[in-house]
Amino acid sequence: MAVTFGDVAAAHERIKAAAKRTPVLTSATIDALTGAQVHFKCENFQRMGAFKFRGAYNALAQLSAPQKKRGVVAFSSGNHAQAVALSGKLLGVPTTIVMPTDAPKVKLEATRGYGAEVILYDAHNEDRQKISEQLAAERGMTLIPPFDHPHIAAGQGTAAKELFEETGPLDLLLVPCGGGGLLSGCAIAAKHLSPQCRVIGVEPVAGDDGARSFASKTLQIIRTPDTIADGARTASLGEKVTFPLILKHVDGFLTVTDEELLNTMFFLWERMKIVVEPTGALAACALLQKKLDAKGRKVGVVISGGNVDLAWAARQLAR
Numbered sequence: 457m458a459v460t461f462g463d464v465a466a467a468h469e470r471i472k473a474a475a476k477r478t479p480v481l482t483s484a485t486i487d488a489l490t491g492a493q494v495h496f497k498c499e500n501f502q503r504m505g506a507f508k509f510r511g512a513y514n515a516l517a518q519l520s521a522p523q524k525k526r527g528v529v530a531f532s533s534g535n536h537a538q539a540v541a542l543s544g545k546l547l548g549v550p551t552t553i554v555m556p557t558d559a560p561k562v563k564l565e566a567t568r569g570y571g572a573e574v575i576l577y578d579a580h581n582e583d584r585q586k587i588s589e590q591l592a593a594e595r596g597m598t599l600i601p602p603f604d605h606p607h608i609a610a611g612q613g614t615a616a617k618e619l620f621e622e623t624g625p626l627d628l629l630l631v632p633c634g635g636g637g638l639l640s641g642c643a644i645a646a647k648h649l650s651p652q653c654r655v656i657g658v659e660p661v662a663g664d665d666g667a668r669s670f671a672s673k674t675l676q677i678i679r680t681p682d683t684i685a686d687g688a689r690t691a692s693l694g695e696k697v698t699f700p701l702i703l704k705h706v707d708g709f710l711t712v713t714d715e716e717l718l719n720t721m722f723f724l725w726e727r728m729k730i731v732v733e734p735t736g737a738l739a740a741c742a743l744l745q746k747k748l749d750a751k752g753r754k755v756g757v758v759i760s761g762g763n764v765d766l767a768w769a770a771r772q773l774a775r
């Protein structure tokens with residue numbers, strides 16, 4: 457399903473009043489280290505702490521009146537759950553979120569705090585997709601997928617649209633990638649607003665299915681990857697929407713290790729004074745670990761989220 461820059465621009469109008477226009481930060485230290493001019497689009501400051509609010513709000517806002525009344529269902533243990541719950545609260549749409557029994561307590565509470573009904577399932581023995589589809593059928597609710605939907609991808613692309621509006625054309629744009637909603641949306645915005653810009657997706661090494669799908673032009677499906685980047689623990693890119701868009705608009709992929717990600721999280725914490733979750737640090741990590749030569753270039757980096765358990769992070773730091 458094609459998504460165009462027109463869709464991203466329309467999404468921007470739709471979400472503008474509700475979403476934050478997040479800051480674009482720079483750092484003299486990082487410019488000196490990389491020899492580049494780096495601009496960080498900081499979605500860790502977005503509502504609910506990640507860019508996922510953009511796509512969820514854009515999708516919910518476009519439901520028909522009867523669909524809004526019947527409500528929506530989503531399955532997620534992470535940021536998509538909170539994004540759908542908060543969007544539902546703001547738009548008066550009832551939300552049901554299917555979450556694993558072992559989801560972090562803070563995330564369960566945050567999701568309930570936004571007024572969602574949480575339905576727990578056993579991640580080891582039950583299929584969340586099936587449970588969600590059943591709920592949707594029984595209750596007449598609309599299923600809101602986390603990435604493989606044109607309204608989700610268009611909404612996520614508004615992050616890059618805002619970045620280019622602030623920086624002008626860039627040579628390079630680095631974007632974290634799980635299922636590819638953020639990457640495909642941002643690539644559409646980049647190719648329209650700065651056609652010469654190379655767009656690179658960054659994944660954890662353990663979940664390099666996107667890089668392999670891109671190289672082989674065939675969708676690769678893997679078992680849930682074991683990585684601290686929980687927002688990128690996806691089995692594949694989206695077959696219907698995000699994979700075709702990525703083949704069309706993205707220029708390449710890079711991967712980073714969990715160890716490198718942790719170092720980047722602490723570096724961003726210390727030097728830029730910003731709290732970034734592991735998945736949120738993927739793109740910054742590829743740049744700081746010099747996975748590509750950015751010397752002399754004007755570079756955009758999407759910091760995608762900041763929802764990290766600080767007690768966990770402190771334990772990693774102490775090691």
Ligand SMILES: *Cc1c(COP(=O)(O)O)cnc(C)c1O
Pocket residue numbers: 506507508534535536602603612632633634635636637638639687688690733735736760761762
């Ligand atoms: C979901 C998520 C991603 C990955 O986004 P996709 O659209 O699935 O590629 C990256 N970072 C954070 C913080 C996320 O929550």
